[in-house]
Amino acid sequence: MSGFKVAVAGATGNVGREMLAILAERRFPVSEVVALASSRSVGKEVSFGERTIRCRALEHYDFSDTDFCLMSAGGAVSREWSPKIGARGCVVIDNSSAWRMDPDVPLIVPEVNAEAAKGFGKKNIIANPNCSTAQLVVALKPLHDAAIIKRVVVATYQSVSGAGKDAMDELFSQTRSVFVSDPIEPKKFPKRIAFNVIPHIDVFMDDGSTKEEWKMVAETKKILDPKIKLTATCVRVPVFISHSEAVNIEFEKPISADEARDVLSKAPGCLVVDRREPGGYVTPHEAAGEDATFISRIREDPTIENGLNLWVVSDNLRKGAALNAVQIAEVLSNRGWLQPKLNAA
Numbered sequence: 001m002s003g004f005k006v007a008v009a010g011a012t013g014n015v016g017r018e019m020l021a022i023l024a025e026r027r028f029p030v031s032e033v034v035a036l037a038s039s040r041s042v043g044k045e046v047s048f049g050e051r052t053i054r055c056r057a058l059e060h061y062d063f064s065d066t067d068f069c070l071m072s073a074g075g076a077v078s079r080e081w082s083p084k085i086g087a088r089g090c091v092v093i094d095n096s097s098a099w100r101m102d103p104d105v106p107l108i109v110p111e112v113n114a115e116a117a118k119g120f121g122k123k124n125i126i127a128n129p130n131c132s133t134a135q136l137v138v139a140l141k142p143l144h145d146a147a148i149i150k151r152v153v154v155a156t157y158q159s160v161s162g163a164g165k166d167a168m169d170e171l172f173s174q175t176r177s178v179f180v181s182d183p184i185e186p187k188k189f190p191k192r193i194a195f196n197v198i199p200h201i202d203v204f205m206d207d208g209s210t211k212e213e214w215k216m217v218a219e220t221k222k223i224l225d226p227k228i229k230l231t232a233t234c235v236r237v238p239v240f241i242s243h244s245e246a247v248n249i250e251f252e253k254p255i256s257a258d259e260a261r262d263v264l265s266k267a268p269g270c271l272v273v274d275r276r277e278p279g280g281y282v283t284p285h286e287a288a289g290e291d292a293t294f295i296s297r298i299r300e301d302p303t304i305e306n307g308l309n310l311w312v313v314s315d316n317l318r319k320g321a322a323l324n325a326v327q328i329a330e331v332l333s334n335r336g337w338l339q340p341k342l343n344a345a
């Protein structure tokens with residue numbers, strides 16, 4: 001049968017489950033799908049479209065006849081396993097931060113730099129950016145093409161699903177504890193997340209920024225343009241799914257809000273919802289389960305020359321992770337850059 005043999009590593013997790021759903025939804029051409037997780041999850045059932053499949057242990061799986069490994073099992077697992085999997089001729093599309101800045105690993109958002117994925121063969125690894133970067137560059141790319149971006153100032157409002165399934169459970173249980181007056185003990189997050197916001201995601205760097213903020217700077221430069229200056233403040237908010245971003249952009253050339261609205265409404269992956277009335281914008285609740293990067297509140301910033309403000313919202317588990325990974329596999333398949341091994345045999 002024609003199609004790719006695809007392994008999903010981290011299949012029991014937030015991103016892995018979404019990867020399986022998206023492979024089925026988009027009818028990615030598969031001959032077989034294999035669900036992999038830790039040895040703790042062997043035999044556990046996960047859904048692939050109408051079917052259920054049982055998880056196998058990543059550490060005992062032989063990748064030699066598998067074409068793609070969509071990897072979402074965390075940085076430590078990826079650092080150990082991705083090179084070994086790549087060496088077996090299986091292309092790893094990795095969701096962790098382990099390989100993103102490796103010069104031999106393309107960092108890809110298909111709407112922005114699909115062509116760069118062609119260089120995947122050096123290590124057989126392609127990296128997915130951080131969720132907050134993915135949706136940002138989808139919105140920035142068409143504007144950069146139109147008026148050249150000089151500088152971006154962004155504040156994020158990131159949902160708890162970005163920190164994994166245990167983090168979602170923590171928001172749920174803390175919210176319940178508030179209502180029944182139980183004591184609250186933060187575990188995944190450094191402070192209480194229920195009815196609160198936390199201006200700290202990932203570890204602190206020497207300059208006082210956090211690693212999440214640094215990732216947005218470095219990844220935007222690698223994917224879009226090294227000349228773009230960017231400064232970010234990343235904040236965790238008590239929302240289950242979808243990240244939101246308040247974005248201020250300074251351009252080299254003049255661009256009006258109307259021109260930006262027009263450019264963005266024609267751009268791949270973007271959906272403009274921008275009516276200047278109550279409810280005429282997108283919130284994270286409405287973006288959950290959707291594929292688009294939603295753009296609202298497009299307006300000129302009169303305090304700088306050639307400035308615009310935007311509100312950008314997207315489902316972090318989809319465009320921020322699983323959907324982007326499947327779209328990368330589609331690029332390799334549609335452009336004929338990878339053939340199924342079983343067909344070639």
Ligand SMILES: NC(=O)c1ccc[n+]([C@@H]2O[C@H](COP(=O)([O-])OP(=O)(O)OC[C@H]3O[C@@H](n4cnc5c(N)ncnc54)[C@H](OP(=O)(O)O)[C@@H]3O)[C@@H](O)[C@H]2O)c1
Binds near residue numbers: 011013
């Ligand atoms: N959530 C997001 O928005 C997002 C966005 C971009 C990137 N990412 C990245 O995607 C990765 C997964 O995130 P997530 O939110 O899906 O986390 P998660 O819900 O905590 O799931 C983690 C997955 O990794 C598996 N795993 C853990 N240790 C393993 C091992 N030793 N061998 C094999 N599998 C192992 C787990 O399997 P068990 O159930 O067997 O433990 C589970 O399937 C992370 O690197 C994260 O940074 C996440």
